[in-house]
Amino acid sequence: MPKVSDVPHLGKAIMEAIERGAPDVDLATLPNLTDMSADKLTENVIAVNAGTPNPRQKFVLAALVRHMHAFVKEVGLTPEEWMHGLEFLTKTGQMCTDIRQEFILLSDIFGVSALVDTLNHPKPEGATEATILGPFFVEDAREVPNGGEIAGEESGQPMLVKGRILDMAGNPIPNCLIETWETDEDGYYDTQRSGESGYVQDCRGRLYSDADGNYAFRCVMPVPYPIPNDGPVGQLLRGMNRHVFRPAHLHMMFIADGFEKLVTALYFKGDIFLSSDAVFGVKSSLVEDPKMVTDAAEARKAGFKKDQFLLCARDFVLITTEQAAEELVKAKAKAAEEAKAKA
Incomplete structure (x- = not known):
């Protein structure tokens, strides 16, 4: 059988679709998709997707189809429920902007973000653990000098965060890019405060470790806050009677040549939402427990105007890209063994 474009007397719409990039497939290679029963549908969808050239994409799509169809069968999904789900996803997409990502939020509240992160970034003992990126990272944070300020003292309780960036052998990692962002004392990120004057950066910045791996920056103590609950994800959580709160945390990201990028965060002892x-x-x-420094001279030395500040001293240990690859291989082998044992 010829390709679609070889068929005579095709309508203009079909030819324009092919010109826009629709695959000009050989119809003889496709499975017969008529009279699809519930039993036949799943494997035929997988079969018609089998021309996917990327092997990994082909594998993932086949598994996705199987799981989606199994879900529909398991719960006996009704047309009304499916339409409700489609409307929910539509509203989720409509809520996304350049500074808000509702789909990341949806992934977060179902634990998918945490699961993907945990599976793909296993760490050897001694390395700093990773955690989720969250929906409030921006690509163009302003650069501050090492020891500089990412948040003014008017934004909350002053805090100095300092330490070293090290490899697994304890050697310093110089010139490591550090991205950091947090809430102000009201529990808002700067992207949530965009008003008539537009977006103004605050409580975020980027800096580099020095030749000895040292870093320091002045910020404020973050506070607990609600994830955005004015959209479809918030509505979903209300329907599940789940709270929308996160414990106070300071986001940090580390990027250095030869090392796996580390996306992590510091949490703080005593927070009421730490376990939920x-x-x-x-x-x-x-989890860290910052100490209060009440020496005015130390405050001035650190660059603060106020006479006291919190001190959070924390070293971060990165692994090389080779070590990361080795850990991932070991983690996948362990997962395969556990899956085989359960089969």
Whole structure:
């Protein structure tokens, strides 16, 4: 049988679709998709997707189809329920903007973000654990000098965060890019405060470690806050009677040549939401207990105008890209063994 474009007397719409990039397939290679029963539908959808040239994409799509169809059968999904789901996803997309990502939020509240992160970034003992990125990272944070300020003292309780960036052998990692962002004392990120004057950066910045791996920056103590609950994700959580709150945390990202990018965060001892984070991001190894410094001279030395500040001293240990690859291979082998044992 010829390709679609070889068939005579095709309408203009079909030819224009092919010109726009629709695959000009050989119809003889396709399965017969008529009279699809519930039993036949799943494997035929997978079969018609079999021309996917990328092997990994082909594998993922086949598994996705199987799981989606199995879900529909398991719950006996009704047309009304499916339409409700489609409307929900439509509203989720409509809520997304350049500074708000409702789909990331949806992934977060179902634990998918945390699961993908955990599976893909296993760490050896001694390395700093990763956690979720969240929906409030921006690509163009302003650069501040090492020891500089990412948040003014008027934005909350002053805090100095300092330490070293190290490899697994304890060697310093110089010139490591550090991205950091947090809420102000009201529990808002700067992207949530965009008004008539537009978006103004605050409580975020980027800096680099020095030749000895040292870093320091002045910020404010973040506070607990609700994830955005004015959209479809918030409506979904209300329907499940789930709270929408995250414990206070300071986001940090580390990028250095030869090392796996680390996306992590610091959480703080005593937070009332530490054990019930709405997006499953807390890890015990990332919990810190900042100390209050009341020496005015030390405050001036650190660059603060106020006479006291919180001090959070924390080293971060990165793994090389080779070590990351090795850990991922070991983690996948372990997962395969566990799956085989359960089969």
